[in-house]
Amino acid sequence: MSTGAVSMRKLITSNSLSMFGLVTVSFFLVITVAQIVSSGAILPYSAYQPSFAAANLPPSLSHPFGTDLLGRDMLSRVITALPIDVGIPLITVGLSAAIGIILGTLAAFFRGWLDEVLMRLTDLFMAFPTMIMAMAIAATLGPSLVNVTFSMIIVWWPPYVRLVRGGVLAIAAEDFVSISKALNSSFFYIVRKDAIPNVLPTILVYATFDVGSALLTLSTLGFLNVGIPPTAPELGMMVSNVTYNLFLYPYQIIIPAVVVAVIVAGFSFLGEGIRESLDVKLRPHILIRSNPAKELEAKSR
Amino acid sequence: MIALRDFLPYLGRRVLGAIGVLIGAMLLVFFIAYILNPNPAHLWAGARASKSTIAAVVARYHLDQPWYVQLYYFLQSYITGNLGIDPQTGKSILSEMEFYFPNTLELVLVSMVMIAALGVASGYFAGMHFGTKVDHAIRIFYLATWSSPYYLGGFLAILAFSTYIPLFPSGGMYSLTLANQPAHITGIYILDALIQLNGPAFISGLQHVFMPAAVLALLDFGLVARIMRSSILNARWSTHVKAARAKGMAEGEVRRNHILRNALIDTNTIIAVTFGFLLSGTIVIEEIFAWPGIGYFTYQAIVSINYPVLVPCVLLFTLGVIVANFIADVFYSLLDPRIALGEGGGSEG
Numbered sequence: 264m265s266t267g268a269v270s271m272r273k274l275i276t277s278n279s280l281s282m283f284g285l286v287t288v289s290f291f292l293v294i295t296v297a298q299i300v301s302s303g304a305i306l307p308y309s310a311y312q313p314s315f316a317a318a319n320l321p322p323s324l325s326h327p328f329g330t331d332l333l334g335r336d337m338l339s340r341v342i343t344a345l346p347i348d349v350g351i352p353l354i355t356v357g358l359s360a361a362i363g364i365i366l367g368t369l370a371a372f373f374r375g376w377l378d379e380v381l382m383r384l385t386d387l388f389m390a391f392p393t394m395i396m397a398m399a400i401a402a403t404l405g406p407s408l409v410n411v412t413f414s415m416i417i418v419w420w421p422p423y424v425r426l427v428r429g430g431v432l433a434i435a436a437e438d439f440v441s442i443s444k445a446l447n448s449s450f451f452y453i454v455r456k457d458a459i460p461n462v463l464p465t466i467l468v469y470a471t472f473d474v475g476s477a478l479l480t481l482s483t484l485g486f487l488n489v490g491i492p493p494t495a496p497e498l499g500m501m502v503s504n505v506t507y508n509l510f511l512y513p514y515q516i517i518i519p520a521v522v523v524a525v526i527v528a529g530f531s532f533l534g535e536g537i538r539e540s541l542d543v544k545l546r547p548h549i550l551i552r553s554n555p556a557k558e559l560e561a562k563s564r
Numbered sequence: 565m566i567a568l569r570d571f572l573p574y575l576g577r578r579v580l581g582a583i584g585v586l587i588g589a590m591l592l593v594f595f596i597a598y599i600l601n602p603n604p605a606h607l608w609a610g611a612r613a614s615k616s617t618i619a620a621v622v623a624r625y626h627l628d629q630p631w632y633v634q635l636y637y638f639l640q641s642y643i644t645g646n647l648g649i650d651p652q653t654g655k656s657i658l659s660e661m662e663f664y665f666p667n668t669l670e671l672v673l674v675s676m677v678m679i680a681a682l683g684v685a686s687g688y689f690a691g692m693h694f695g696t697k698v699d700h701a702i703r704i705f706y707l708a709t710w711s712s713p714y715y716l717g718g719f720l721a722i723l724a725f726s727t728y729i730p731l732f733p734s735g736g737m738y739s740l741t742l743a744n745q746p747a748h749i750t751g752i753y754i755l756d757a758l759i760q761l762n763g764p765a766f767i768s769g770l771q772h773v774f775m776p777a778a779v780l781a782l783l784d785f786g787l788v789a790r791i792m793r794s795s796i797l798n799a800r801w802s803t804h805v806k807a808a809r810a811k812g813m814a815e816g817e818v819r820r821n822h823i824l825r826n827a828l829i830d831t832n833t834i835i836a837v838t839f840g841f842l843l844s845g846t847i848v849i850e851e852i853f854a855w856p857g858i859g860y861f862t863y864q865a866i867v868s869i870n871y872p873v874l875v876p877c878v879l880l881f882t883l884g885v886i887v888a889n890f891i892a893d894v895f896y897s898l899l900d901p902r903i904a905l906g907e908g909g910g911s912e913g
Binding site for chain 2: 391394399400403475482483486524525527535
């Protein structure tokens with residue numbers, strides 16, 4: 264990336280929104296990785312072993328998230344769900360972005376009938392209501408984690424193709440690409456050296472925001488008991504399994520739902536913050552605000 | 565404004581494109597459903613159905629035929645407009661959809677009014693106070709509500725405003741104990757009550773629709789607020805606003821006529837787009853608030869892989885998205901005179 268590591272860091276840390284997002288996202292990523300690597304050794308209690316003596320305990324120091332109706336520690340259960348709830352959205356967005364980069368670059372470079380076919384196909388998939396299509400495909404395929412990821416990707420890739428195609432088209436019109444073509448550079452060389460590095464920042468910002476949306480869709484699938492196997496720990500499903508406890512033990516429903524919201528918020532705040540920092544049009548106004556001397560000067564004008 | 569002469573061919577092109585997308589959607593849903601589950605007779609007839617019942621279901625829906633024969637019957641049913649019988653309830657699919665859809669429309673339309681009001685107001689204030697605490701508070705609020713899953717919003721609302729402070733009913737569309745129910749005219753309960761001047765039914769309908777619609781609106785208004793805010797930022801520092809101020813125009817007039825008006829062009833279109841978005845959101849909300857809408861109906865069809873019902877429902881949702889996008893494009897071209905309606909007109913491409 265031409266922005267460089269140092270300025271990228273500055274971009275994130277200069278904006279309180281993206282700073283909050285970065286901290287939240289890193290926090291959950293670390294726990295997720297720790298949970299996967301240690302295969303459950305970091306859990307304070309077993310996530311599966313029932314202990315009826317400790318059933319339905321409200322949040323306390325020994326059980327920060329309380330216990331469920333079988334006496335299982337809710338914190339342990341929430342951590343067990345993180346590999347699915349953080350992993351599947353990341354995989355969905357990552358693969359969708361990859362599909363977008365491949366199809367979008369092909370469409371933008373070759374134009375003609377290939378472009379036409381790819382874009383009509385993208386339009387077709389874009390017109391579907393995401394949630395309903397993902398549900399329909401996941402339900403027909405039957406419950407499994409692979410199937411649910413697959414059905415998410417089916418509805419998730421179209422915006423990436425459009426985004427990449429638009430970006431590559433804009434770059435292909437630049438002089439340096441025409442010169443590169445005139446110098447007989449190969450297609451792959453131009454894509455690797457010119458097209459991808461230039462569209463990547465846009466894709467990254469969009470994808471960061473999008474991981475949150477993917478988690479919302481995934482946990483809604485879980486909440487509706489579609490696609491995710493009943494034995495798999497998933498936060499939305501954890502909520503829907505105990506909805507009848509809403510009035511007696513509301514924390515059993517609210518806590519997993521709030522964890523979903525916090526993870527989604529982490530990704531959205533990070534994406535939104537970076538997007539704003541990258542916005543060239545706003546930059547002069549941000550600079551004036553962040554510099555008291557210049558702010559005074561602006562006022563006195 | 566654009567001339568009608570330019571507008572009609574544009575309209576024609578868009579309608580043709582929409583029909584193409586619908587046919588594509590139909591075929592896609594058909595193949596997904598039929599190929600992955602070629603013989604769902606057991607699912608439809610029930611686990612304990614006799615052999616003869618299953619045979620009857622197979623014969624009625626042509627399930628023993630190869631896929632192209634099934635496709636033929638499938639397309640035929642859409643051309644003749646006879647969508648057939650729901651294999652699970654035995655009722656006409658079309659009449660079932662006619663019952664469920666207006667209920668969803670009521671929910672979504674009330675919610676859209678709330679979204680427009682909330683989104684425009686909060687986006688305007690955030691944009692006009694760019695970089696201040698007001699701006700940060702508004703942004704954090706809409707990003708946070710946007711990040712919340714529907715079930716969190718739904719359950720919190722029920723807990724807060726129906727259990728702890730009993731202000732609103734926790735589910736349903738109207739009070740069943742009401743003796744004088746309005747007759748079925750449009751199917752939209754509050755509208756029917758209003759037309760027939762049925763005061764108690766109207767108030768009961770409003771009470772029931774308020775909470776689910778408010779949850780939908782509160783969780784989705786961020787989309788509108790975000791666009792409104794960035795449009796305000798675009799308009800605020802543009803040269804024509806500077807020019808208006810330079811020639812001594814009153815500040816209120818500058819804000820109303822030059823900033824707000826320009827920002828509303830983008831925002832109008834995004835409000836139309838939210839319609840399609842909200843339709844999908846109704847599945848969870850209708851499930852939580854026991855709202856007898858098309859989302860609930862579709863969910864039942866999805867869980868039982870009931871594709872004679874699922875296909876028309878998915879098409880209805882797709883149509884909703886297409887119509888919303890179309891209205892957004894038309895709005896855009898009507899409001900913004902700079903948009904040409906030639907090739908690649910509108911927001912597609």
